[in-house]
Amino acid sequence: MEKILEVKDLEVSFQTYGGSVKAVRGVSFDLHKGETLAIVGESGSGKSVTSQTIMKLIPMPPGQITGGKILFNGDDIVPKTDKEMEKIRGKEISMIFQDPMTSLNPTMKIGYQIMEGLIKHQNMSKQAAKQRAVELLSLVGIPMPEKRVNQYPHEFSGGMRQRAMIAIALAANPKLLIADEPTTALDVTIQAQILELMKDLQSKMDTSIIFITHDLGVVANVADRVAVMYAGQIVEMGTVDEIFYDPRHPYTWGLLASMPSVDNDDNQDLAAIPGTPPDLTNPPKGDAFAARNKYALAIDFEEEPPMYQISETHFAKTWLLHPDAPQVEPPDAVKKRIRQLSSTFKTPVLVKEDK
Amino acid sequence: MAKYIGKRLLYMILSLWLIVTATFFFMRIAPGNPFTSEKQLPPEIEANLNAHYGLDKPWYAQYGDYLLKVAKWDFGPSFKYKSQSVNDLINEGFPVSFILGLEAILIAVAFGLILGIIAALKHNRWQDYTAMIIAVAGISVPSFIMATFLQYFLAIKLGVFPVARFETFMHTVLPALALASTPMAFIARLTRSSMLEVMSNDYIKTAKAKGLSQGVITVKHAIRNALLPVVTYMGPLTAGILTGSFVIEKIFGIPGLGSHFVTSITNRDYTVIMGVTVFYSIILLASILLVDIAYGIIDPRIKLAGGKKGE
Numbered sequence: 001m002e003k004i005l006e007v008k009d010l011e012v013s014f015q016t017y018g019g020s021v022k023a024v025r026g027v028s029f030d031l032h033k034g035e036t037l038a039i040v041g042e043s044g045s046g047k048s049v050t051s052q053t054i055m056k057l058i059p060m061p062p063g064q065i066t067g068g069k070i071l072f073n074g075d076d077i078v079p080k081t082d083k084e085m086e087k088i089r090g091k092e093i094s095m096i097f098q099d100p101m102t103s104l105n106p107t108m109k110i111g112y113q114i115m116e117g118l119i120k121h122q123n124m125s126k127q128a129a130k131q132r133a134v135e136l137l138s139l140v141g142i143p144m145p146e147k148r149v150n151q152y153p154h155e156f157s158g159g160m161r162q163r164a165m166i167a168i169a170l171a172a173n174p175k176l177l178i179a180d181e182p183t184t185a186l187d188v189t190i191q192a193q194i195l196e197l198m199k200d201l202q203s204k205m206d207t208s209i210i211f212i213t214h215d216l217g218v219v220a221n222v223a224d225r226v227a228v229m230y231a232g233q234i235v236e237m238g239t240v241d242e243i244f245y246d247p248r249h250p251y252t253w254g255l256l257a258s259m260p261s262v263d264n265d266d267n268q269d270l271a272a273i274p275g276t277p278p279d280l281t282n283p284p285k286g287d288a289f290a291a292r293n294k295y296a297l298a299i300d301f302e303e304e305p306p307m308y309q310i311s312e313t314h315f316a317k318t319w320l321l322h323p324d325a326p327q328v329e330p331p332d333a334v335k336k337r338i339r340q341l342s343s344t345f346k347t348p349v350l351v352k353e354d355k
Numbered sequence: 356m357a358k359y360i361g362k363r364l365l366y367m368i369l370s371l372w373l374i375v376t377a378t379f380f381f382m383r384i385a386p387g388n389p390f391t392s393e394k395q396l397p398p399e400i401e402a403n404l405n406a407h408y409g410l411d412k413p414w415y416a417q418y419g420d421y422l423l424k425v426a427k428w429d430f431g432p433s434f435k436y437k438s439q440s441v442n443d444l445i446n447e448g449f450p451v452s453f454i455l456g457l458e459a460i461l462i463a464v465a466f467g468l469i470l471g472i473i474a475a476l477k478h479n480r481w482q483d484y485t486a487m488i489i490a491v492a493g494i495s496v497p498s499f500i501m502a503t504f505l506q507y508f509l510a511i512k513l514g515v516f517p518v519a520r521f522e523t524f525m526h527t528v529l530p531a532l533a534l535a536s537t538p539m540a541f542i543a544r545l546t547r548s549s550m551l552e553v554m555s556n557d558y559i560k561t562a563k564a565k566g567l568s569q570g571v572i573t574v575k576h577a578i579r580n581a582l583l584p585v586v587t588y589m590g591p592l593t594a595g596i597l598t599g600s601f602v603i604e605k606i607f608g609i610p611g612l613g614s615h616f617v618t619s620i621t622n623r624d625y626t627v628i629m630g631v632t633v634f635y636s637i638i639l640l641a642s643i644l645l646v647d648i649a650y651g652i653i654d655p656r657i658k659l660a661g662g663k664k665g666e
């Protein structure tokens with residue numbers, strides 16, 4: 001499959017009065033055409049910063065890309081200027097934000113907010129763009145689109161606004177859609193509808209999607225692959241099956257154990273991960289998760305773990321995969337879902353870093 | 356919309372009635388009468404004068420007469436200038452004050468907005484600091500000091516503008532500048548903070564994510580939303596320009612309504628004081644109504660009550 005996006009050792013930091021916040025610390029992943037990658041992780045783990053950096057939407061300054069590459073269709077966008085980025089934003093890569101109540105301009109008609117991208121990227125006339133805006137609104141399932149184009153955001157409900165946001169994002173047929181918690185602010189039934197809509201549109205348009213969420217329940221529903229982020233790093237990445245049925249990183253275990261699920265109906269307590277994420281101004285020595293990790297080894301406090309490869313598609317960054325590491329049992333909630341996956345290597349392979 | 360405006364007009368009339376009543380009674384409470392400053396008038400003459408102006412009637416009759424006349428847009432004769440009515444004074448002075456006030460408002464709004472927008476776009480850079488130094492100076496220097504300052508440097512030292520009077524356009528520049536300086540500074544600061552607030556909103560990020568340029572984002576998405584608090588300030592701005600004009604017209608020797616008003620107060624010219632107060636109130640109330648209508652046009656979320664409901 002064709003690779004549309006390759007992120008290599010991306011590092012992003014923010015200059016603040018308290019020092020430099022290292023929000024993204026060496027993130028690498030890639031994305032194929034038509035694929036959906038979910039990025040999960042606690043609040044503050046750097047999901048939004050990572051994804052916004054791909055469009056260079058982080059405020060610079062204080063933000064700064066301190067290292068790495070972002071190859072979009074083989075072309076590095078890190079050195080691109082704002083003018084060059086304008087041709088990519090909205091046209092090649094689009095973004096849907098978390099809060100549909102605040103991400104639409106309150107004093108501009110919905111129709112015009114959709115038309116803007118069309119006029120800019122597809123050189124459409126106003127009439128043609130308006131016609132297309134009506135089509136897009138009906139495509140995202142908004143009834144009476146001819147009337148709705150002329151309305152303002154406050155006349156739309158939350159779910160409809162998010163549909164309108166999707167229409168805006170998809171207006172110019174982007175190759176990559178980044179959805180930053182697109183359903184977090186919506187109630188559950190609307191969430192399901194929006195997810196259905198996104199899946200449906202993806203299959204029609206063959207867009208790749210980066211789907212950010214901290215809801216693992218949503219992940220199983222939409223994603224092909226999952227990247228688990230912690231403290232600015234990807235600590236585990238694999239297909240949905242690998243992450244759900246053969247997780248290897250204690251942080252992923254923690255996330256899975258704290259996930260409420262229907263089949264989890266015996267009186268098992270939801271185990272919240274204790275403690276709080278580290279301060280990214282001074283990331284701790286060793287493994288950033290060590291302090292909250294009851295499986296932490298002595299070396300976790302000394303040296304950052306390397307990435308191990310468990311299958312062709314499955315990676316985890318933990319010392320537990322080292323050949324000399326003690327065998328540990330994942331928490332019960334996780335253990336009972338573990339299955340033997342056929343693609344797993346006999347032993348984890350250390351991923352050599354090519355610096 | 357028409358219904359809304361009708362309702363507002365009704366409220367305006369109510370407020371005006373309160374204002375007329377209040378001024379009428381304050382005038383009566385104030386010690387002295389219009390004829391006290393003149394030398395000891397013989398009692399017969401004073402009685403005659405009082406009878407001529409209706410001051411011998413009981414207060415409720417005077418009050419009723421006055422209300423009736425005001426309703427007919429007749430503010431009565433001036434007590435001091437025998438040949439002139441208050442209406443004459445207003446008709447004569449207001450056009451001059453209107454030109455001065457309008458010019459000042461235009462200067463304040465135009466330059467205030469420009470300074471504020473530049474400051475916000477160049478946040479924490481030298482442009483921002485420069486604009487804000489100008490704004491702080493504008494706010495802290497009172498208009499009468501600004502006036503003398505402008506007269507001294509631009510008129511007397513450099514001779515670019517005439518020192519006083521009100522004949523050509525050049526005559527209007529200095530008083531309008533003096534009058535505009537404080538509100539301009541206010542608008543600049545208001546616009547700056549409002550722009551900064553708007554630029555940090557999510558929808559600006561949405562606009563950027565669409566691939567729009569900084570210029571388009573500023574003009575189409577930011578300014579309109581940033582303008583809302585500035586529009587709200589237009590009411591107090593009009594009031595400020597009105598009161599500011601009293602002093603400025605005196606300093607520059609401009610024959611406007613403001614200077615008539617000041618003179619009438621020292622003269623205890625009751626009818627002029629009351630007439631001009633009522634007139635000023637009408638202007639203020641009208642400008643507040645205009646501001647509210649403008650607000651409703653700029654911000655679609657505000658449906659003017661009684662207006663057509665959007666579904």
Ligand SMILES: Nc1ncnc2c1ncn2[C@@H]1O[C@H](COP(=O)(O)OP(=O)(O)OP(=O)(O)O)[C@@H](O)[C@H]1O
Binds near residue numbers: 063
């Ligand atoms: N403009 C900024 N200035 C300073 N620090 C920032 C800025 N934006 C983000 N950060 C920091 O970067 C880190 C990662 O933030 P990010 O928004 O990516 O988290 P997230 O994973 O998206 O969390 P959430 O689930 O709450 O959205 C946080 O520590 C945050 O404080």
Ligand SMILES: [Mg+2]
Binds near residue numbers: 048
């Ligand atoms: Mg986020």
